[in-house]
Amino acid sequence: MIVTGHTSSGGHTDPPQGQQKAASIRDVAQAAGVSYQTVSRVINGHPNVREETRLRVEAAIQALGFRRNATALALASGVTRSVTVLTSNTVLYGYAATLQGLEEASRAAGYPLGVRVVTPEDDLDRTIASAADTGGGLVVIGFDRLGAAALDRVPAHVPCAAVVEAPPPGLTPDRPAVWADDREAARAATEHLLSLGHETVHYVAIPTSTGTRRSAGPRAEGWRQALRAAGVTPPTPSGKGWDAQAGYEAGKKLGRNPDVTAILCGNDDLALGVLRALHHAGRRVPEDVSVIGFDDAPHSGFVTPSLSTVRMDFHALGHTAFGLLRAQLDTGHQPPATTPAEPVLVLRESSGPRHA
Amino acid sequence: MIVTGHTSSGGHTDPPQGQQKAASIRDVAQAAGVSYQTVSRVINGHPNVREETRLRVEAAIQALGFRRNATALALASGVTRSVTVLTSNTVLYGYAATLQGLEEASRAAGYPLGVRVVTPEDDLDRTIASAADTGGGLVVIGFDRLGAAALDRVPAHVPCAAVVEAPPPGLTPDRPAVWADDREAARAATEHLLSLGHETVHYVAIPTSTGTRRSAGPRAEGWRQALRAAGVTPPTPSGKGWDAQAGYEAGKKLGRNPDVTAILCGNDDLALGVLRALHHAGRRVPEDVSVIGFDDAPHSGFVTPSLSTVRMDFHALGHTAFGLLRAQLDTGHQPPATTPAEPVLVLRESSGPRHA
DNA sequence: GCGAGGATTGTGACCGGTCACAATGAGGGC
DNA sequence: GCCCTCATTGTGACCGGTCACAATCCTCGC
Numbered sequence: 168m169i170v171t172g173h174t175s176s177g178g179h180t181d182p183p184q185g186q187q188k189a190a191s192i193r194d195v196a197q198a199a200g201v202s203y204q205t206v207s208r209v210i211n212g213h214p215n216v217r218e219e220t221r222l223r224v225e226a227a228i229q230a231l232g233f234r235r236n237a238t239a240l241a242l243a244s245g246v247t248r249s250v251t252v253l254t255s256n257t258v259l260y261g262y263a264a265t266l267q268g269l270e271e272a273s274r275a276a277g278y279p280l281g282v283r284v285v286t287p288e289d290d291l292d293r294t295i296a297s298a299a300d301t302g303g304g305l306v307v308i309g310f311d312r313l314g315a316a317a318l319d320r321v322p323a324h325v326p327c328a329a330v331v332e333a334p335p336p337g338l339t340p341d342r343p344a345v346w347a348d349d350r351e352a353a354r355a356a357t358e359h360l361l362s363l364g365h366e367t368v369h370y371v372a373i374p375t376s377t378g379t380r381r382s383a384g385p386r387a388e389g390w391r392q393a394l395r396a397a398g399v400t401p402p403t404p405s406g407k408g409w410d411a412q413a414g415y416e417a418g419k420k421l422g423r424n425p426d427v428t429a430i431l432c433g434n435d436d437l438a439l440g441v442l443r444a445l446h447h448a449g450r451r452v453p454e455d456v457s458v459i460g461f462d463d464a465p466h467s468g469f470v471t472p473s474l475s476t477v478r479m480d481f482h483a484l485g486h487t488a489f490g491l492l493r494a495q496l497d498t499g500h501q502p503p504a505t506t507p508a509e510p511v512l513v514l515r516e517s518s519g520p521r522h523a
Numbered sequence: 524m525i526v527t528g529h530t531s532s533g534g535h536t537d538p539p540q541g542q543q544k545a546a547s548i549r550d551v552a553q554a555a556g557v558s559y560q561t562v563s564r565v566i567n568g569h570p571n572v573r574e575e576t577r578l579r580v581e582a583a584i585q586a587l588g589f590r591r592n593a594t595a596l597a598l599a600s601g602v603t604r605s606v607t608v609l610t611s612n613t614v615l616y617g618y619a620a621t622l623q624g625l626e627e628a629s630r631a632a633g634y635p636l637g638v639r640v641v642t643p644e645d646d647l648d649r650t651i652a653s654a655a656d657t658g659g660g661l662v663v664i665g666f667d668r669l670g671a672a673a674l675d676r677v678p679a680h681v682p683c684a685a686v687v688e689a690p691p692p693g694l695t696p697d698r699p700a701v702w703a704d705d706r707e708a709a710r711a712a713t714e715h716l717l718s719l720g721h722e723t724v725h726y727v728a729i730p731t732s733t734g735t736r737r738s739a740g741p742r743a744e745g746w747r748q749a750l751r752a753a754g755v756t757p758p759t760p761s762g763k764g765w766d767a768q769a770g771y772e773a774g775k776k777l778g779r780n781p782d783v784t785a786i787l788c789g790n791d792d793l794a795l796g797v798l799r800a801l802h803h804a805g806r807r808v809p810e811d812v813s814v815i816g817f818d819d820a821p822h823s824g825f826v827t828p829s830l831s832t833v834r835m836d837f838h839a840l841g842h843t844a845f846g847l848l849r850a851q852l853d854t855g856h857q858p859p860a861t862t863p864a865e866p867v868l869v870l871r872e873s874s875g876p877r878h879a
Numbered sequence: 880g881c882g883a884g885g886a887t888t889g890t891g892a893c894c895g896g897t898c899a900c901a902a903t904g905a906g907g908g909c
Numbered sequence: 910g911c912c913c914t915c916a917t918t919g920t921g922a923c924c925g926g927t928c929a930c931a932a933t934c935c936t937c938g939c
Contacts, residue, residue: 191925202889207927215886237656238603239925241594242894251635257623258821263614270613270640279607279657281637284626300593301635411825439825446827465614469767469795470826471802547895558919563897571916595895598924880939887934893927902919909911 190231199227210235247302250492251281253295253317254308259409260435260464261481265308265330268485276493278303285317292320299325304492306330315376318342328491330484332376333385343491345484352477352510353389356431356459358397359512364521365429365457367399371417371441372406373433373461381406386433386461406437414440422448428456428521435460435467438474442517453519463513472516480508546587555583566591603658606848607637609651609673610664615765616791616820617837621664621686624841632849634659641673648676655681660848662686665700671732674698684847686840688732689741699847701840708833708866709745712787712815714753715868720877721785721813723755727773727797728762729789729817737762742789742817762793770796778804784812784877791816791823794830798873809875819869828872836864 192206199206201224208216209224216224227233241247250273256262266282273280283298285291295317298305304326309315311332321327321342329344360368368390375384381404382391394401405417414437421427422445432438438460442452450456452472460467463478548566552559557580564572565580572580583589597603606629612618622638629636639654641647651673654661660682665671667688677683677698685700716724724746731740737760738747750757761773770793777783778801788794794816798808806812808828816823819834 193925203926204890204928205888208888211927215888217887220887234652234656236598236925238594238597238658239894240927242592242598242896243925243927245894245927247594257626258616258619260614263619267613267640270638274640274645277653279637279653280639281635282626283636284623284630289630296590297633297635300590302594411822415825436822436825439822443825443827443829466767466792466795466822469771469792469799471799473799549895559896560898560920561918564918567897571918573917576917592895595924596897598926599895599897601897601924882939883937885934885936887932889932890930892929894925896924898921898923900920900922902917904917905915907912907914909913 189236190233191236192233195224195227195231195233198231199224241302246496248277248496249279249281249301249303250306250489251283251298251301251303252306252308253283253285253298253314255285255311255313255317256409257282257284261310261462261479262308264481265485265488268482269306269489270485271482272486272489276489278489278493285313287313291317295321295325304328304496306488306492309376311374311376312379326492326495328488328495330488343495345487345491347479347481347484347510349385349479349510350389350392352461352479352512353386353431354393355389355510355512356461356477357390357393359514360429360431360457360459360518361393361397361399363429363457363519366426366521367402368394368429368431369402369421369427370404370406371414371421371430371432371437372404373409373437374407384433390431406433409434409436411436411440411443413437415444417441418444419448421445422450422456429518430456430458432458432460434462435464435474435476438467438476438517439470442470442472442474452517454522457518457521459518468513468515475515475518476513478511478513480510483508545592546589547592548589551580551583551587551589554587555580597658602852604633604852605635605637605657605659606662606845607639607654607657607659608662608664609639609641609654609670611641611667611669611673612765613638613640617666617818617835618664620837621841621844624838625662625845626841627838628842628845632845634845634849641669643669647673651677660684660852662844662848665732667730667732668735682848682851684844684851686844699851701843701847703835703837703840703866705741705835705866706745706748708817708835708868709742709787710749711745711866711868712817712833713746713749715870716785716787716813716815716874717749717753717755719785719813719875722782722877723758724750724785724787725758725777725783726760726762727770727777727786727788727793728760729765729793730763740789746787762789765790765792767792767796767799769793771800773797774800775804777801778806778812785874786812786814788814788816790818791820791830791832794823794832794873795826798826798828798830808873810878813874813877815874824869824871831871831874832869834867834869836866839864 192203196203196206206224209221252269254262270280285294307318307329309318309329309331318329329342331344331346357368370390372381372387377383391401407413418441438458441458445452445456452458460474460476463476467474467476548559548562552562562580565577610618626636641650663674663685665674665685665687674685685698687700687702713724726746728737728743733739747757763769774797794814797814801808801812808814816830816832819832823830823832
């Protein structure tokens with residue numbers, strides 16, 4: 168990696184001040200021979216401005232390259248059209264895709280988008296406060312404990328929407344929130360595996376937003392419910408992380424047990440690790456063991472065996488969350504009741520009927 | 524996916540105005556019985572304030588929950604400590620990792636970070652202008668044509684640093700920029716494959732920032748140079764995209780040709796697609812064909828066969844780019860000359876000696 | 880020819896901080 | 910005891926827009 172840059176400004180000649188300040192509405196007013204207020208009216212498309220005056224002002228705006236100062240606008244009007252996303256991660260597929268949806272929606276609406284990562288090291292309250300200071304509103308991605316903790320600590324007076332792992336337990340949530348139906352999706356995936364003849368389904372968990380137990384969270388719940396409904400006692404879930412390495416370690420143990428014939432994973436990265444571990448253990452997929460992931464990351468269809476998974480519409484999550492925040496920012500509150508897409512089970516090569 | 528939110532405010536009683544405005548320094552001044560300027564001095568840690576006064580003011584600040592208004596600060600002081608990243612993508616590994624590096628660096632420095640995606644649909648100049656209006660500076664990720672185009676159109680007066688694919692062709696770049704040594708990395712990877720006994724190395728290209736030809740860009744260059752140095756005429760590169768699907772299509776063709784025994788790919792996603800296509804074509808990796816990717820995405824070590832690749836330090840790229848921008852924002856200009864990490868060839872299962 | 884009323888434009892204050900400078904008070908040297 | 914200096918504090922103007930209101934102009938109806 169290499170770095171470069173211009174070597175000082177040393178070459179300019181004309182203006183004594185190299186950096187001439189941007190034109191203000193007063194400059195434009197002077198150039199057009201009107202008052203600053205008239206310029207303001209032209210900028211804002213106020214109806215009562217004489218056509219000729221408007222043209223003159225517009226010409227001056229063009230000539231001076233005037234752009235309305237966003238900072239001054241925010242200060243004077245008291246409104247800041249901007250969104251800051253608070254998240255513990257930006258690279259994991261679910262997070263990245265949600266972020267992408269948020270960016271798209273904010274761009275379409277003309278809102279600047281900020282991103283701030285929360286970490287266990289930094290002081291949560293300080294991070295939140297500085298994000299809130301930016302003005303505008305917050306969207307918190309609360310897929311994990313850290314994100315959920317951040318959401319809890321957002322002061323009540325800050326406009327804020329949340330993307331969460333599961334519906335809040337209380338009846339009336341104090342914050343507008345969106346979530347996907349993870350529980351149902353996990354149940355469907357588990358039922359599918361059972362229907363293929365597998366006697367039980369093992370679960371490799373992702374960390375959840377509520378509690379540290381691996382049996383917590385909607386995906387684990389759906390899995391457990393499906394097993395119970397089939398009269399099967401759920402085995403102990405494994406997994407201690409989000410990434411392929413964690414999946415590999417969980418898979419190593421599961422691979423040693425010949426009774427294991429079906430594994431549901433909390434995300435596709437974990438599934439990849441599990442696949443790898445099974446391969447090392449000499450177990451074939453899907454002949455010996457079926458594996459289903461979660462999220463449908465972009466590469467999941469291209470690994471071998473290609474990964475059966477549950478496709479989640481993170482994009483829609485992002486769009487909807489932005490809508491919730493915007494409604495809060497623009498009007499008083501009350502969110503638009505969207506009816507977004509349900510998760511979809513995508514069957515590929517990594518799952519199949521049990522071979523006795 | 525399900526949506527919820529609070530149903531109107533209907534329950535508040537106490538304050539006539541539900542939303543009481545945040546305290547200003549004048550409020551604090553009144554509460555502490557001093558002038559607003561004294562409050563300002565306390566906030567900014569000015570030395571000449573009597574200890575007793577300082578304590579009184581600090582108590583008032585606590586009591587009123589005062590936080591300095593970032594907008595007013597920016598307007599009055601004229602400086603906006605913030606960075607906006609302009610990029611054509613946020614999800615592809617290289618981009619996402621660079622973004623992560625930028626976020627870390629900006630967070631450490633206390634700068635808010637904005638993200639704006641540029642698309643072929645939106646008007647580039649408008650996008651840039653609105654990003655610049657936010658104040659602060661810009662970091663443009665110019666890995667592809669769109670990003671490079673955006674960089675070209677950033678007005679000269681806007682503080683801006685760039686992360687680019689390759690060093691600018693001109694002698695003195697007009698903008699501070701960072702890049703990794705892709706050419707050298709591609710050369711090393713190609714040389715490695717040649718040293719394994721492969722007679723030639725095929726290249727599946729990523730789109731580049733300069734021109735549409737697949738033979739353009741530093742990775743292609745390094746590959747070509749290595750072949751030429753070995754007295755081999757470079758075959759025509761293939762590839763038309765960034766993702767695994769594009770790799771799959773390129774791989775399908777290459778797989779049909781029994782002479783192909785070594786393939787270098789412009790990134791790991793492409794390599795995954797190539798791997799998949801080779802699998803479908805009945806060619807074994809690495810016995811029949813060696814494949815090397817680029818970037819070392821997180822899952823690349825966990826697919827089977829695990830992917831040999833070139834690890835790029837995108838993180839460092841992000842950190843350095845932020846440093847360049849910050850230097851420009853703080854002082855006049857001139858960037859710190861860092862000596863960052865070189866790319867590393869990571870050898871895994873997908874590459875090996877040629878089997879005649 | 881004059882007043883009413885809308886169209887058009889201008890003035891002053893303000894948003895919440897900062898800066899520059901003035902005013903006050905206290906300590907030290909003579 | 911007087912003057913000077915420095916520490917401490919306050920006042921006014923300003924950043925670049927907005928809002929509220931006042932002032933002027935024009936046109937119309939009678």
